[in-house]
Amino acid sequence: xxxxxxxxxxxxxxxxxxxxxxxxxxxxxxxxxxxxxxxxxxxxxxxxxxxxxxxxxxxxxxxxxxxxxxxxxxxxxxxxxxxxxxxxxxxxxxxxxxxxxxxxxxxxxxxxxxxxxxxxxxxxxxxxxxxxxxxxxxxxxxxxxxxxxxxxxxxxxxxxxxxxxxxxxxxxxxxxxxxxxxxxxxxxxxxxxxxxxxxxxxxxxxxxxxxxxxxxxxxxxxxxxxxxxxxxxxxxxxxxxxxxxxxxxxxxxxxxxxxxxxxxxxxxxxxxxxxxxxxxxxxxxxxxxxxxxxxxxxxxxxxxxxxxxxxxxxxxxxxxxxxxxxxxxxxxxxxxxxxxxxxxxxxxxxxxxxxxxxxxxxxxxxxxxxxxxxxxxxxxxxxxxxxxxxxxxxxxxxxxxxxxxxxxxxxxxxxxxxx
Amino acid sequence: xxxxxxxxxxxxxxxxxxxxxxxxxxxxxxxxxxxxxxxxxxxxxxxxxxxxxxxxxxxxxxxxxxxxxxxxxxxxxxxxxxxxxxxxxxxxxxxxxxxxxxxxxxxxxxxxxxxxxxxxxxxxxxxxxxxxxxxxxxxxxxxxxxxxxxxxxxxxxxxxxxxxxxxxxxxxxxxxxxxxxxxxxxxxxxxxxxxxxxxxxxxxxxxxxxxxxxxxxxxxxxxxxxxxxxxxxxxxxxxxxxxxxxxxxxxxxxxxxxxxxxxxxxxxxxxxxxxxxxxxxxxxxxxxxxxxxxxxxxxxxxxxxxxxxxxxxxxxxx
Numbered sequence: 001x002x003x004x005x006x007x008x009x010x011x012x013x014x015x016x017x018x019x020x021x022x023x024x025x026x027x028x029x030x031x032x033x034x035x036x037x038x039x040x041x042x043x044x045x046x047x048x049x050x051x052x053x054x055x056x057x058x059x060x061x062x063x064x065x066x067x068x069x070x071x072x073x074x075x076x077x078x079x080x081x082x083x084x085x086x087x088x089x090x091x092x093x094x095x096x097x098x099x100x101x102x103x104x105x106x107x108x109x110x111x112x113x114x115x116x117x118x119x120x121x122x123x124x125x126x127x128x129x130x131x132x133x134x135x136x137x138x139x140x141x142x143x144x145x146x147x148x149x150x151x152x153x154x155x156x157x158x159x160x161x162x163x164x165x166x167x168x169x170x171x172x173x174x175x176x177x178x179x180x181x182x183x184x185x186x187x188x189x190x191x192x193x194x195x196x197x198x199x200x201x202x203x204x205x206x207x208x209x210x211x212x213x214x215x216x217x218x219x220x221x222x223x224x225x226x227x228x229x230x231x232x233x234x235x236x237x238x239x240x241x242x243x244x245x246x247x248x249x250x251x252x253x254x255x256x257x258x259x260x261x262x263x264x265x266x267x268x269x270x271x272x273x274x275x276x277x278x279x280x281x282x283x284x285x286x287x288x289x290x291x292x293x294x295x296x297x298x299x300x301x302x303x304x305x306x307x308x309x310x311x312x313x314x315x316x317x318x319x320x321x322x323x324x325x326x327x328x329x330x331x332x333x334x335x336x337x338x339x340x341x342x343x344x345x346x347x348x349x350x351x352x353x354x355x356x357x358x359x360x361x362x363x364x365x366x367x368x369x370x371x372x373x374x375x376x377x378x379x380x381x382x383x384x385x386x387x388x389x390x391x392x393x394x395x396x397x398x399x400x401x402x403x404x405x406x407x408x409x410x411x412x413x414x415x416x417x418x419x
Numbered sequence: 420x421x422x423x424x425x426x427x428x429x430x431x432x433x434x435x436x437x438x439x440x441x442x443x444x445x446x447x448x449x450x451x452x453x454x455x456x457x458x459x460x461x462x463x464x465x466x467x468x469x470x471x472x473x474x475x476x477x478x479x480x481x482x483x484x485x486x487x488x489x490x491x492x493x494x495x496x497x498x499x500x501x502x503x504x505x506x507x508x509x510x511x512x513x514x515x516x517x518x519x520x521x522x523x524x525x526x527x528x529x530x531x532x533x534x535x536x537x538x539x540x541x542x543x544x545x546x547x548x549x550x551x552x553x554x555x556x557x558x559x560x561x562x563x564x565x566x567x568x569x570x571x572x573x574x575x576x577x578x579x580x581x582x583x584x585x586x587x588x589x590x591x592x593x594x595x596x597x598x599x600x601x602x603x604x605x606x607x608x609x610x611x612x613x614x615x616x617x618x619x620x621x622x623x624x625x626x627x628x629x630x631x632x633x634x635x636x637x638x639x640x641x642x643x644x645x646x647x648x649x650x651x652x653x654x655x656x657x658x659x660x661x662x663x664x665x666x667x668x669x670x671x672x673x674x675x676x677x678x679x680x681x682x683x684x685x686x687x688x689x690x691x692x693x694x695x696x697x698x699x700x701x702x703x704x705x706x707x708x709x710x711x712x713x714x715x716x717x718x719x720x721x722x723x724x725x726x727x728x729x730x731x732x733x734x735x736x737x
Contacts, residue, residue, distance in 0.1 A: 189613035189614065190613055190614040191613075191614035191615075191617045191618065192614075193612075193613070193614075194583075194612035194613055194614050194615055194618075195429075195589070195618070196529060196530065196551060197529040197549055197550035197551035197552075197586065197589060197612075198529055198530075200613065202613070266530070266533055267529070267530030267533055267534065308506070311506065311508055311534075312506065312507065312534075313507060313526065313528035313529070313530055313531035313534055313549075314528070314529065314530045315528045315529065315530075315549070316528060
């Protein structure tokens with residue numbers, strides 16, 4: 001195989017936290033230190049970074065391929081600079097057996113342009129009653145275990161699942177939310193929800209859920225990741241757990257970093273996500289926590305929904321937003337507003353998720369897979385949702401001005417997308 | 420004034436509110452004479468779409484439409500196409516294709532009437548959406564207050580009871596705030612919406628304290644059907660602490676009026692004797708003003724619509 005040298009680029013290295021003008025060599029699909037170049041690719045002074053590793057993408061196979069397939073998700077990921085998809089098991093049926101996991105894996109292999117790894121459900125049918133075959137699922141390739149937004153309410157079931165997962169070294173991903181308080185809620189309680197009269201949940205529900213999960217992690221010693229921390233109230237609990245030395249990490253969705261509850265305005269259901277958008281104070285708190293490294297990972301929480309499930313009265317409308325293609329430009333808002341540097345951003349988008357899952361990607365060191373994105377952080381554009389590659393077009397950023405576009409995406413050294 | 424729809428009080432300015440009330444005042448007087456019917460809405464089709472049970476509001480809209488000469492059609496939506504799986508938007512589009520002039524909608528979900536209004540080209544009147552807004556109720560309450568008190572500003576008004584689950588309370592506190600009144604909310608903490616103090620109202624959990632020196636006592640129905648369970652310990656404890664009786668009412672100004680949007684739960688939120696005391700209670704007048712306010716609102720919406728149509732006709736065609 002020929003080697004390729006990408007020259008004249010600003011290289012964003014999340015490990016060393018640097019941005020330097022230089023070049024990078026790809027050989028046999030890996031990043032190489034040698035300089036036996038045959039082909040060169042002029043980066044024209046743009047930016048090169050490790051591809052995004054997105055924990056928690058929903059690809060609607062099996063069950064709802066009309067909303068998103070592995071093919072369409074792969075195209076969207078490549079166009080958005082996501083080189084590794086970590087897919088969710090909240091499909092229909094849930095991915096809770098080695099057979100369904102293998103089906104999803106086969107489909108991904110056949111149709112998806114980027115790397116994919118499947119997560120499996122923690123309990124059968126995501127019902128919170130019996131744990132899944134964690135061992136078999138791990139053997140079949142499950143990279144982590146989660147019931148997604150279905151919180152395991154029975155603490156005995158959860159503590160046993162955590163204990164069993166610990167013995168296998170499996171990562172468990174929780175959705176910190178108190179199921180009682182958050183029942184039926186479609187907004188965060190406060191002035192906005194009260195005026196719009198949307199059933200609301202106190203932000204305290206997140207802290208309650210997190211505190212409970214952390215107590216069980218302390219008890220069982222399991223490896224735990226909180227999928228989305230979106231409130232200021234939950235941050236001290238997370239900080240304490242980390243100081244205590246628990247094997248805990250936490251993520252935040254791109255929507256909670258860049259939008260707040262007022263964006264819902266007159267019942268715009270494309271802004272309905274789970275957990276609901278928070279106050280501006282909460283948004284600022286999670287941005288700071290991301291900058292300080294208390295929050296580890298940014299996720300797209302890509303959740304395709306078709307028009308029919310969104311064009312309903314707000315309470316009845318489905319939750320979730322597509323985000324694979326808006327993840328990077330939205331995240332770059334934090335860079336343009338001077339809240340995060342580019343290396344900090346890619347630490348949360350690429351390096352940290354790869355490290356948490358034990359993957360070799362997400363970095364630019366020698367021998368790492370050449371999963372790379374070339375992008376221009378300044379290029380402005382107006383987002384048109386009908387130009388998205390996702391089958392579902394439910395993005396809250398429709399019609400908004402954004403800055404930052406992917407110019408090319410490489411997976412294992414092969415170009416899978418070029419603008 | 421160019422209102423196309425009446426979806427809530429929030430989008431109205433004080434001048435628009437006053438204009439509606441002035442016209443309603445005129446209709447209220449007319450309704451008391453024998454020449455109460457007119458042909459303002461002659462040839463107009465009015466559809467009442469109620470996705471939630473209602474007797475009085477629906478009757479009030481129907482009478483208002485008929486007095487103005489509209490062709491009124493009632494659709495009970497609870498049992499029909501919704502059960503067959505039709506979405507709200509499809510229902511709206513279906514009706515729109517029949518070219519009505521006015522659609523009056525009540526829906527159990529907040530924001531549903533806004534959504535429907537985006538999809539039709541006739542005028543839409545919100546007759547209550549979830550806990551969100553019930554604009555004609557707030558307008559009829561305002562008219563009742565204005566007629567009893569002689570003004571609609573600088574009054575102390577207490578709204579009492581289940582604020583959290585009440586669209587009547589939301590529309591009223593917005594309207595009364597816009598007209599520069601002091602609004603107090605009285606009720607148990609479990610029935611207060613979060614963050615409500617940020618809206619410039621005073622919150623009281625002690626009813627006697629809350630009623631001190633008020634000009635208007637506005638009671639709300641304790642909406643048992645809205646309760647997920649467990650907001651209050653029992654009806655009798657609620658009546659003891661928040662039911663309006665003579666002792667609590669004595670804290671208000673001697674000429675304070677008592678209002679209730681109905682239907683009343685006598686012995687739960689209001690003592691029967693007070694409800695029937697014609698020197699204090701204006702509950703029957705509220706119902707009367709309801710017809711007048713709805714006539715005024717429909718008159719204005721249809722007039723605006725006709726004007727729009729006339730203007731678009733004059734535009735040169737390509």
